Amino acid sequence: MEPGLYHLLFISAALFFIGVFGFFTRRNLITMLMSVELVLNSVNLNFIAFNKYLWPNKMDGLFFSIFVIAIAAAEAAVAIAIIINLYRSHQSIDVERTEQLKF
Amino acid sequence: MKNPYYIIMNDLLHITILQVLPAGKSLGWALLLIPLLPLAGFLLLGIFGRKHIGNASGIIGTTLLLLSTALSLYTAYSYFFDFGKVDGVYQKLVPLKYTWLQFSPGVSIDMGIILDPISVMMLVVVTFISLMVHIYSLGYMKGEERFPTYYAFLGLFTFSMLGLVMSSNIFQLYIFWELVGVSSFLLIGYYYDKPSAVAACKKAFIVTRFADLGFLIGILTLSFYAGTLDFGELIQRLTTTAAPEFQAITAASFMGVSALTWALVLVFIGGAGKSAMFPLHIWLPDAMEGPTPVSALIHAATMVVAGVFLVARLFPVFSMSAAALEVVTYVGITSALFAAVIACTQTDIKRVLAYSTMSQIGFMMFALGVSGNGGEQGLGFTASMFHLFTHAMFKALLFLGAGSVIHFIHSNEMKDMGGLRKYLPITHITFLIACLAISGVPPFAGFFSKEEILLAAYQQNVVIYYIALITSGLTSFYMFRLYFRIFWNRGAIVHGVHHGEGGFVMMMPLVLLAVGAALAGFIHFGNFVSSDGKPLESVFHLQFSIAPVLLGLAGIAAASWLYRKQSNKSESIGKSLNGFYTAAYHKFYIDEFYLFVTKKIIFNLIGRPAAWFDKNVVNGMINLTGDSTLGLSEKIKGFQSGKVQQYGIYFLAGVIGLAVLFIYIWIPL
Numbered sequence: 185m186e187p188g189l190y191h192l193l194f195i196s197a198a199l200f201f202i203g204v205f206g207f208f209t210r211r212n213l214i215t216m217l218m219s220v221e222l223v224l225n226s227v228n229l230n231f232i233a234f235n236k237y238l239w240p241n242k243m244d245g246l247f248f249s250i251f252v253i254a255i256a257a258a259e260a261a262v263a264i265a266i267i268i269n270l271y272r273s274h275q276s277i278d279v280e281r282t283e284q285l286k287f
Numbered sequence: 288m289k290n291p292y293y294i295i296m297n298d299l300l301h302i303t304i305l306q307v308l309p310a311g312k313s314l315g316w317a318l319l320l321i322p323l324l325p326l327a328g329f330l331l332l333g334i335f336g337r338k339h340i341g342n343a344s345g346i347i348g349t350t351l352l353l354l355s356t357a358l359s360l361y362t363a364y365s366y367f368f369d370f371g372k373v374d375g376v377y378q379k380l381v382p383l384k385y386t387w388l389q390f391s392p393g394v395s396i397d398m399g400i401i402l403d404p405i406s407v408m409m410l411v412v413v414t415f416i417s418l419m420v421h422i423y424s425l426g427y428m429k430g431e432e433r434f435p436t437y438y439a440f441l442g443l444f445t446f447s448m449l450g451l452v453m454s455s456n457i458f459q460l461y462i463f464w465e466l467v468g469v470s471s472f473l474l475i476g477y478y479y480d481k482p483s484a485v486a487a488c489k490k491a492f493i494v495t496r497f498a499d500l501g502f503l504i505g506i507l508t509l510s511f512y513a514g515t516l517d518f519g520e521l522i523q524r525l526t527t528t529a530a531p532e533f534q535a536i537t538a539a540s541f542m543g544v545s546a547l548t549w550a551l552v553l554v555f556i557g558g559a560g561k562s563a564m565f566p567l568h569i570w571l572p573d574a575m576e577g578p579t580p581v582s583a584l585i586h587a588a589t590m591v592v593a594g595v596f597l598v599a600r601l602f603p604v605f606s607m608s609a610a611a612l613e614v615v616t617y618v619g620i621t622s623a624l625f626a627a628v629i630a631c632t633q634t635d636i637k638r639v640l641a642y643s644t645m646s647q648i649g650f651m652m653f654a655l656g657v658s659g660n661g662g663e664q665g666l667g668f669t670a671s672m673f674h675l676f677t678h679a680m681f682k683a684l685l686f687l688g689a690g691s692v693i694h695f696i697h698s699n700e701m702k703d704m705g706g707l708r709k710y711l712p713i714t715h716i717t718f719l720i721a722c723l724a725i726s727g728v729p730p731f732a733g734f735f736s737k738e739e740i741l742l743a744a745y746q747q748n749v750v751i752y753y754i755a756l757i758t759s760g761l762t763s764f765y766m767f768r769l770y771f772r773i774f775w776n777r778g779a780i781v782h783g784v785h786h787g788e789g790g791f792v793m794m795m796p797l798v799l800l801a802v803g804a805a806l807a808g809f810i811h812f813g814n815f816v817s818s819d820g821k822p823l824e825s826v827f828h829l830q831f832s833i834a835p836v837l838l839g840l841a842g843i844a845a846a847s848w849l850y851r852k853q854s855n856k857s858e859s860i861g862k863s864l865n866g867f868y869t870a871a872y873h874k875f876y877i878d879e880f881y882l883f884v885t886k887k888i889i890f891n892l893i894g895r896p897a898a899w900f901d902k903n904v905v906n907g908m909i910n911l912t913g914d915s916t917l918g919l920s921e922k923i924k925g926f927q928s929g930k931v932q933q934y935g936i937y938f939l940a941g942v943i944g945l946a947v948l949f950i951y952i953w954i955p956l
Contacts, residue, residue: 204939208932216931279931286929 192233199226213267213277217260224256317358318382318400321410322449324355325417328442336435344435345428348442349421355445356414366407367815377820379403379519381455393514399455401518404816405599405672409452412679413589415803417445419796420584423687426793427580427694437477437578444470448589452596457506458516460597464502464561467590468495474585475577487573494570498560505553508546509604512536518600526603533607544610551611555598555618562594563645564652565622569878571645575637579693582637583686587644588679595651595675602668602818606660616656620754623649625875627761631768632861632872635699636689639769640682643725646762647678650755654740657747658818665818666746670739673812677732680807681724684800688718691789691797692773701769705776705853711788715774717801722770724804726763726839729832735808738832745831759835763842771850 199222206219228249235245271277328351336344371377384399421441428437447466454460469492476488506516513521513532524532525547539546556567563571574586585591598605598615605611623646630642651671658667691714696703708715724731727738737759744752788794813823849857861868870876926937 207935282931283929287924287927 189233189237192229196226196229196233199223199229211278211280213270213279216279217263217267221256221260224252228252317362318402318453321355321358321362321414322446322453324351325442325445325449327351329439329446332435332439332442336439337433340435342434344438345421345425348438349418349425351442352414352418352421352445355449356418359410359414362402363407363411366402367404371402371404371407375821377404377815379820381519384455394510394516396458396516397456398459400453401455404820405596406452408672408676408816409596410449412676413445413448413452416588416679416683417441417448417584419683419687419800420580422792423583423690423796424578424580426789427690428578433477440470440473440477441581441584444474444585444590448593451593455518456516457510457518457521460600461502461506464557464593465499467585467593468492468499468561471495471574471585471590474581475574477578477581478576481576484576487570487576491570491574494567495560498567499557501553501560502557505550505555505557508550508553512539512546512550522601522603526607545608547604548608548610551601551605551608552614554601555611555615558594558597559618560594561597562591562648562652563622564594564618564649565625566877568622568626568645569881572638572641572874575635575641579637579686579690582641583683583690586641587682587686591644591648592651592675592679595648595655595671598652598655599668599672602655602658603660605655606658612656614656616653616748616751619649619652619654619656620751621649622646623653623758624754624761627758627765628871629874630765631761632868634701636692636701636704636769636773637686637699639765640685640689643685643762643766644682646758647674647682647725650737650740650758651675651678653751653755654743657744657751661819662821663823665823666739667743668818669813669816669823670736670743672816674736674740676812677724677736677804677807680800680803681721681731681733684717684721684797684804685725687793687797687800688714688721691793694789694793701772704773706774708774711774713788713794713797717797718770718774720801721804722766725766726843727759727835728763728839728843729836730808732804732806732808734832734836736812738835741835742828742831756835756838760838760842763839764846767843767846768850771846775851777853
């Protein structure tokens with residue numbers, strides 16, 4: 185069977201919720217970052233699927249996914265810098281132990 | 288031809304020239320300088336005195352005032368003998384007027400100078416007495432720590448008082464009226480490290496300020512009906528029976544009394560407060576906490592007669608309301624008798640003099656009250672002004688003499704004195720002259736003015752006359768009680784004397800004032816000051832004077848019998864009058880009555896409920912707002928938990944919420 189738009193959208197949605205679930209349940213900041221990457225990639229998959237099946241003559245979806253990848257890379261750099269700093273001050277990257285910034 | 292000074296001033300200040308003085312009379316600057324020199328002294332000594340000028344302050348202040356006195360004497364001379372009289376009538380001149388605040392085309396507050404017999408007479412009195420006090424203080428206040436400040440305050444007072452007497456506008460007068468009040472406050476509280484002085488200055492300020500509320504309402508009422516604040520126009524409109532303003536103010540009535548009477552009585556309340564008339568007199572005896580020369584200047588000779596001056600200034604209007612004049616009469620005669628009785632029992636020499644001042648001002652007041660306006664009827668007016676003039680001399684002298692005694696003995700109490708005539712010969716003689724003058728013994732000044740007052744009272748109202756006669760007998764009794772207790776009584780036992788009588792600067796004013804107190808009565812005052820400007824021929828009745836003079840001598844004899852030698856006669860008399868004596872000694876419990884009214888009635892009935900309302904209702908509302916905000920924030924602050932993942936959930940929930948909102952509610956397809 186040829187994979188159609190719905191298959192791709194299903195995979196994308198599954199990926200999105202796996203990412204969200206990972207973001208809310210993991211305590212390790214690196215894992216949380218990886219979950220965010222999953223969410224971003226599910227969005228990329230959406231863009232490409234819609235581009236391929238609805239407007240095959242256009243390239244907008246591809247461009248957008250390339251943008252998202254670039255921004256995700258930049259975001260990862262920033263996030264890892266934050267994580268390193270956090271590790272230096274707390275000797276840990278567990279989010280349960282970084283609760284000082286509250287009321 | 289216009290005087291060049293006026294032209295310059297007109298260009299610079301836009302001063303309206305109402306009546307140009309005759310050509311060649313370069314009084315313009317002189318008139319302005321009379322009050323401005325003391326003001327300059329105040330600014331100079333007030334700003335630089337303590338740091339840069341120091342002990343030279345006294346000389347500077349005195350010199351400035353000497354110039355001011357010379358100018359006012361020159362003004363008085365030229366007014367009375369040169370240009371003031373036109374066709375045998377002294378004119379009301381307004382040589383300078385500067386419109387300061389214009390409210391409407393008719394109503395404005397002006398800064399002007401008025402020249403008429405009473406203001407010129409007051410100019411002389413104020414500057415002369417002030418000069419004497421300035422000179423005297425050079426000796427009396429020597430070595431005080433705040434010496435320059437003292438002279439600065441004296442300058443402020445003199446400026447305000449001169450401004451007050453020269454005011455051409457009733458509101459201008461009110462402004463200066465408050466200024467003399469504040470300088471009196473500052474000078475009573477001069478020894479501000481003494482709690483009693485602090486209490487006294489607050490009391491003086493609050494009582495007079497309370498009275499000034501009446502004055503302000505009176506001014507507003509008068510100007511509302513007259514449509515002007517200018518004295519000349521106000522008097523003119525409210526004394527012409529055909530004028531619409533006069534008819535309006537007499538037609539309007541409140542509680543059965545015409546608006547004119549109300550307004551005048553309210554104005555008189557202000558005057559009574561300043562002049563320490565019963566029942567607003569309570570501040571004057573306490574005001575004796577100030578330095579003694581200040582008492583001589585402010586609380587005897589000048590400021591306290593401002594109330595008399597005010598009534599005299601508005602006298603043509605007062606004479607249109609018989610009821611208002613009656614109030615003036617009865618308040619005056621009550622104060623005169625009441626204060627004389629209290630003065631007989633006091634032991635603090637300055638307090639005796641304070642009550643005596645109040646009694647003499649009562650004389651001036653009721654003299655105005657029994658007077659008519661114009662012609663022979665105006666005898667009371669002339670008598671009142673005459674008594675003001677002579678009283679300023681002998682009362683300032685009495686206070687300065689008392690100051691000399693206090694300076695010598697370091698006490699105000701009679702029991703510390705006695706037999707001082709050997710130690711203080713000049714003070715003794717001058718004090719005796721002043722006592723004779725105030726007792727109305729001929730030929731001293733008080734005799735002439737008091738005779739005129741009694742004659743005016745006799746012609747108008749015999750009851751007033753008899754009360755006044757008794758009061759004048761009491762006057763000579765308590766004055767000679769004071770004299771004998773200070774200078775005779777017991778042998779000369781003085782402890783701890785380390786200096787003699789004050790030096791030249793303290794004796795010279797005493798001698799000059801004694802000359803004034805002895806000779807001022809020979810001035811034919813009626814020629815200069817009268818209610819309508821025309822000379823008043825005062826007729827001197829020899830047989831009329833017999834009763835007052837005999838009563839005065841009887842008072843002296845009684846005082847001599849009781850107090851000349853040390854004895855217990857006075858105590859036994861005091862004991863036989865038991866209740867009455869105690870009541871008089873405690874000033875008839877007026878202070879206690881006021882304290883009862885303010886503390887018990889006003890504080891408990893108005894103050895406490897108001898405080899309760901403030902604490903519980905007003906404050907409660909504010910607290911409620913604060914508490915509810917605090918409670919709410921206590922409940923919701925948990926949202927900001929510091930947990931990254933919780934924030935993520937909020938974010939997700941928000942996004943889902945917005946999605947639902949956009950897709951299903953906001954844009955229903």
